[in-house]
Amino acid sequence: MDKVIIEKLVQEARNVMKNSYSPYSKFPVGCAILTQDDRIYTGVNVENVSFGATNCAERSAIFTAVSDGERPGFIKAIAVAGDTESYLPPCSICRQVLVEMANPQTPVYLTRHDQQILETSVGELVPLAFEKMEM
Incomplete structure (x- = not known):
């Protein structure tokens, strides 16, 4: 993926962090998702x-989409941003979503x-995802 697009997606995730409602943890997280038709x-x-x-930032973005x-x-790429020392990955519930x-090959950009x-x-x-079952 083009570096400019990656940086724009990451910056969107960082910018939206200010809208987090995290009065208990004081741990704001932002997420930006790029769709197959290049919407964010x-x-x-x-x-x-x-x-x-x-609700986590990743699921908030996905559910809005x-x-x-x-x-x-629909997801072409996803970026997750937080003010952390190490890279901030999605939680297990968000990973399953x-x-x-x-x-599986969709790029995920983690920031710190x-x-x-x-x-x-x-x-x-x-790596060993529980995948959708045929009904």
């Missing part, structure tokens, strides 16, 4: 005092506070 959807983590009701009509396979909505970017893929994040 963003999301942030939204916390709740009942922590089980909290699905609400807009996107369907499995990515398995449903992206392809010093602006460095690590490229991985959905397949590398979830």
Whole structure:
């Protein structure tokens, strides 16, 4: 993927972090998803005092895209941003949602506070994915 596009996607994820609602953890996360038709959807983590009701930035972005009509396979790339010392990967629940909505080779760009970017893929994040079953 073109370096300019990667940097734009990562910057979108970093920019949207300011909209995070994280009063309990004080741990804002931003996410930006590039679709197959080059649209960008963003999301942030939204916390709740009942922590089980909290939603991650990655799922917020994915669910917004699905609400807009996107369907499995729509993700061309995804970037996750946080103000962390190490690269910030999606949680396991978000990884499983990515398995449903992206392809194993879909690039995932992880960031950290010093602006460095690590490229991985959905397949590398979830090597033995629980995949959709035929009904």
